[in-house]
Amino acid sequence: MTSTVAEPIVVARGIHKHFGHLHVLKGVDLEVVERELVFVIGPSGSGKSTLLRCLNRLEEPNSGSITVAGIDMLSPRTDINHARQHIGMVFQSFNLYPHMTALGNVTLALRKVVGKSRAEADKLAHAALERVGLADRAGHRPAELSGGQQQRVAIARAIALEPRVMLFDEPTSALDPELVGSVLAVMRSLRESGMTMIVVSHEMGFARAAADRVVFMDNGLIVEQGPPAQIFEQPAHERTRAFIGQIRQH
Amino acid sequence: MEEIVQSFFNAEIARAAMPIVLAGLLNTVLLSLLVVPLGVIGGLILALLAQVKSPAVRWPLMGWVDFFRAFPPLVLLILLFAGLPFAGLELGGFACVAIAFFLNTGAYYGEILRAGIESIPRGQVEAARSTGLSGMQTMTWVVLPQAVRNVLPDLLSNTLEVVKLTSLGSVVAVPELLFQARQAQSVTYNPTPIVMAAVIYFLILWPVVRLLSRLENRALAGRG
Ligand SMILES: Nc1ncnc2c1ncn2[C@@H]1O[C@H](COP(=O)(O)OP(=O)(O)OP(=O)(O)O)[C@@H](O)[C@H]1O
Ligand SMILES: [Mg+2]
Numbered sequence: 001m002t003s004t005v006a007e008p009i010v011v012a013r014g015i016h017k018h019f020g021h022l023h024v025l026k027g028v029d030l031e032v033v034e035r036e037l038v039f040v041i042g043p044s045g046s047g048k049s050t051l052l053r054c055l056n057r058l059e060e061p062n063s064g065s066i067t068v069a070g071i072d073m074l075s076p077r078t079d080i081n082h083a084r085q086h087i088g089m090v091f092q093s094f095n096l097y098p099h100m101t102a103l104g105n106v107t108l109a110l111r112k113v114v115g116k117s118r119a120e121a122d123k124l125a126h127a128a129l130e131r132v133g134l135a136d137r138a139g140h141r142p143a144e145l146s147g148g149q150q151q152r153v154a155i156a157r158a159i160a161l162e163p164r165v166m167l168f169d170e171p172t173s174a175l176d177p178e179l180v181g182s183v184l185a186v187m188r189s190l191r192e193s194g195m196t197m198i199v200v201s202h203e204m205g206f207a208r209a210a211a212d213r214v215v216f217m218d219n220g221l222i223v224e225q226g227p228p229a230q231i232f233e234q235p236a237h238e239r240t241r242a243f244i245g246q247i248r249q250h
Numbered sequence: 251m252e253e254i255v256q257s258f259f260n261a262e263i264a265r266a267a268m269p270i271v272l273a274g275l276l277n278t279v280l281l282s283l284l285v286v287p288l289g290v291i292g293g294l295i296l297a298l299l300a301q302v303k304s305p306a307v308r309w310p311l312m313g314w315v316d317f318f319r320a321f322p323p324l325v326l327l328i329l330l331f332a333g334l335p336f337a338g339l340e341l342g343g344f345a346c347v348a349i350a351f352f353l354n355t356g357a358y359y360g361e362i363l364r365a366g367i368e369s370i371p372r373g374q375v376e377a378a379r380s381t382g383l384s385g386m387q388t389m390t391w392v393v394l395p396q397a398v399r400n401v402l403p404d405l406l407s408n409t410l411e412v413v414k415l416t417s418l419g420s421v422v423a424v425p426e427l428l429f430q431a432r433q434a435q436s437v438t439y440n441p442t443p444i445v446m447a448a449v450i451y452f453l454i455l456w457p458v459v460r461l462l463s464r465l466e467n468r469a470l471a472g473r474g
Contacts, residue, residue, distance in 0.1 A: 058376055085382040095377035099396050108391060109381035154377070161381060 006033035009196050010055065010165055015064035017050055024050050025061070026220035032165070032198060037191050039207040039228070040200045042217035043243055048200040051217070052167045055198070056087040069164040085113060088158030092170040094150040096142040102129060102153045103138040106160045114161065128160035129153070132186045148179030152186050159190065166190065168199040202247055208232065216240045260442040267434035267443040274430025275450055281344070281416045281426050285351035286409055292356025297363035298389070318357040324418055326350045331422040343422035355412045362404045366397030403465045410458050414451070427451065 010032040017025035024047045032038050040048050053059040055066060057073055057080055066073040071083045096105050106125035110116045116124065129135050132152035142150050151171055158166060168187070172180040184206050191197060191210055201207070207214055207228050214231040216223045218239050224231065235241045299311050318326075327350040334341055341349070370393045378388040398405065420429035427447050434443035 056380055058380065081379075081382045081384050083382075084380055087380070089377070089380040091373060091377060093371075093373050095371070095373040097374060097378070097392050097396075099399070108378070109383055112387050112391065113382040157377075157381065 006035065008032065009034045009069055010198070011065075011067045012051075012055065013065050015051065015054055015066070016062045017047070017054060017059060018062050024220055025054070027064075028217075028220070028222055030215070030222070032196060034164075034196055035194045036212045037197045037199065037210055039211040039214045040198065040217060041202065041207070041214060041243070041247075042223075046217045047220045048217055049169050052089075052169050052198065052200055055165075055167060056084050056089055058089075081113065085109075085161050086164045088155075088161065088163035088166040090151070090154050090158055090166065090168045090171045092173050094142070094147070094154045094174070096150055096153055096157075098142050101139050101141055102134060102145065102156075105142070105153055106157045109157070110160055124160050125156070128156040131159065131189070132156045133182070146179060147175045148182045151175065151183045155183075155186055155190075159195075165196045165198065168197065168201065170200055170202075172201065172203060204232065204247065216243065218243070258441055258445050260440055263438050263440045263442045264446060267431075267438060267446065270430050270434045271427070271443055271446050271450070274425060274427040274447070277425050277430070278413075278416055278427040281347065281419060281424065282413045284348055285355065285416060286412055288348060288352045289355035289359050289408075289412055290405075292352045293359025293361075293363050296356060296360030297367055300360070300364045301367065301389075315357045315360060318353045319361070321354065323350060323354040323415060324421065326354055327418055327422060343419060343424040346422055347416070347419045347424055350418075351412065351415070355408070355415070358408050358411075359405070362401050362408060363397065365404075366401035367393055369400045370396050403462060403469055406458065406462050406465065410455060410462065413455065413458075417451075 008031045010030065012028060012030045015025050015028040015030075016023070028047070028051055030038075030051070040051070042048050050059055054061045055068065055073070057066075061074065064074075068083065069086045071086070072078055073080075073083060096102075097108070100108065103122065103125050106128055107116075107118070107121040110121035110124055111118065114121075126135065126138060129138055132155050134149060134152055134156065137145060137149060137153075142153070145153065151174075155171075171187070172183050175183065180203070184203060187197070187199070187206070188210055199207075199211070211228050213225055214228050215225040216231060216235070216237075216239075223237050224235065224240055231240065232244055235244060296311065296315060299307055302308070327346060330341070330346040330350055331343060334346070367389075374392055375388055378392045379385070383391070416426055417428040419426045420432065423429065425433075427450060431443040431447035435441055
């Protein structure tokens with residue numbers, strides 16, 4: 001494995017997004033190569049979530065281009081539901097389906113989107129729940145699970161579809177501090193298995209240990225990016241320095 | 251006293267009128283089995299259309315729902331029954347009732363289902379879409395099952411009203427319970443058949459009313 005140039009799997013160029021008069025993304029370029037873990041940080045309202053949501057077209061960018069795993073995400077000819085199978089997403093508020101068991105949450109897309117039989121879907125879902133350490137909770141409803149367990153079910157729901165990229169939008173922000181570790185552990189094991197990941201989060205310790213690259217966003221633009229050590233210890237921009245200093249205090 | 255029993259609770263007349271009244275009950279049941287699903291389907295169509303945010307859909311839809319909620323169902327029914335023949339369309343009383351209920355109760359079911367759909371957090375829809383489910387699949391498997399459960403008391407309460415309203419069919423000669431009871435009354439010159447109809451309505455609707463209060467109490471307890 002010497003110096004093979006990894007293929008970019010996510011290529012976003014010149015992304016602009018407006019909400020009415022609000023110009024939220026002002027020309028963002030982002031490339032992520034296979035097996036890379038990219039961390040996105042930035043002040044509240046800087047457009048981190050919006051950028052992530054543009055990548056799987058939960059938000060429609062006003063201009064720019066996005067390619068994920070070779071699929072032109074913004075082309076009207078792209079079957080967006082098919083394309084989204086390749087892009088897993090995990091949300092701050094878990095967003096599990098409360099009327100279904102953990103197993104049901106994971107099997108739904110396997111059955112309805114991929115077209116697996118119930119037996120096949122159950123098998124794949126059990127495997128995914130196993131990977132997040134919840135094999136014994138398959139029959140539980142979300143209301144019967146802790147926040148950390150719910151978030152791990154949400155991760156299982158996404159990885160069961162074998163996505164090429166995983167997007168995480170503040171996956172631990174809604175969790176009690178003592179539950180954060182279990183979710184980060186699952187993310188770390190995902191990373192070790194070679195999953196390409198884009199993570200919006202303020203978990204600096206995790207970024208330092210696991211991220212290949214940290215991207216700092218402010219006011220709808222990427223201000224600077226680089227290896228965690230560089231961004232955290234020697235940021236080039238004053239705004240980055242101010243932001244890092246701020247979150248250190250907490 | 252004797253006189254009251256003779257005219258309202260006359261056993262002999264009740265026995266004679268029983269087959270006529272029971273035939274009416276059968277038709278009321280059949281009519282309900284027709285108009286309740288029709289209303290629910292009409293309502294579902296309206297509630298789904300309400301999710302389309304385009305003004306080209308939104309405004310006509312709002313006009314439609316408001317119009318049919320404000321329009322008295324009896325007037326609507328008579329208009330269809332007496333008016334359509336002038337447009338060269340001769341529909342029977344049964345068909346007119348079906349159409350009127352589709353329009354009127356559909357608008358009510360539609361508002362209830364819309365409220366149910368809108369009670370489901372947007373995040374669940376986004377999560378479902380992010381796994382590749384289409385908008386329709388998300389509606390079918392994620393949103394509607396929860397939405398219906400959230401508004402079950404309202405749906406049931408509306409259904410109760412709809413079943414009661416089937417008695418409107420009597421004005422366009424649909425031989426449902428009330429119509430049959432009135433037939434029997436006019437033959438026997440005695441109001442006992444009407445009392446029979448009232449008792450039958452009560453007997454079939456009372457369990458629904460009980461169920462409804464239990465659901466409502468449970469909803470209250472769940473909220474508190
Ligand atoms: N659907 C929307 N409609 C209108 N404005 C929106 C919408 N979504 C986001 N915004 C606005 O866009 C801006 C960027 O929001 P975004 O959620 O991307 O920020 P963020 O960097 O993720 O912030 P946070 O750290 O608070 O999550 C904010 O000003 C927000 O209010
Ligand atoms: Mg955000």
